[in-house]
Amino acid sequence: MAGIDSERISELFSGFGRVSVRRMFGGAGIFADGLMIGLVSNGDIFLKADDETSPAFEREGQKPFTYGAKRRRVVMSFWRMPERLLDDPDELAQWARAALGAARRAAAKKSVLKRKRPSPMTKNIKRRKARR
Numbered sequence: 419m420a421g422i423d424s425e426r427i428s429e430l431f432s433g434f435g436r437v438s439v440r441r442m443f444g445g446a447g448i449f450a451d452g453l454m455i456g457l458v459s460n461g462d463i464f465l466k467a468d469d470e471t472s473p474a475f476e477r478e479g480q481k482p483f484t485y486g487a488k489r490r491r492v493v494m495s496f497w498r499m500p501e502r503l504l505d506d507p508d509e510l511a512q513w514a515r516a517a518l519g520a521a522r523r524a525a526a527k528k529s530v531l532k533r534k535r536p537s538p539m540t541k542n543i544k545r546r547k548a549r550r
Contacts, residue, residue, distance in 0.1 A: 427458065430504065433511035453521035455514060457496050459483065464496035465517040468524060472497060474516070495524065 424439035427448060431437045438449045439458075448456035448463070456465045464483040467475055472482075475497035483496040503510040 427463075430463075430507070430510060431514055433507035434514035435511075437514075450514070450518050450521075453518065453525060455517040455521050456499070457483065463499040464494075465499050465513055466520045466524070467495055467497045467517065468520040470523070471516045471520050474513075475500075495520070 424446070427439050427446070428437055431448070431450075435450065437455070440447045440449060442457075445457055445459040447454045448458065454466065456463055458464075465475075467482070475482075478500045480498040480500060483494045483498070484491045485494075486492075499510075499513065503513060
């Protein structure tokens with residue numbers, strides 16, 4: 419991977435468990451159990467966060483990952499990992515488990531939203547029946 423040392427990332431997360439690293443958008447995604455728990459951009463590692471876990475990042479003085487898109491900044495649900503975790507594999511494992519929890523909650527929320535929304539095909543069938 420150009421600019422991304424996937425072996426180093428796997429080594430950093432070894433206390434957490436097996437992770438895979440996939441190149442994406444000029445950086446890399448860090449995946450566990452099929453979910454993206456982190457990303458690497460410009461040498462920084464960002465971990466998945468949500469309302470439950472982002473306060474811990476805020477207390478550490480960290481910021482969320484942002485990027486520019488069509489004249490505006492997009493803020494993502496990944497927060498910069500505290501640098502001190504690079505030297506503390508046990509604590510990094512705790513933060514990674516929290517990131518996996520946030521990723522699982524986000525996936526569950528998406529699943530519920532998909533079930534609640536009728537498919538476009540269902541809408542078309544209802545419209546046709548209403549016209550009859």
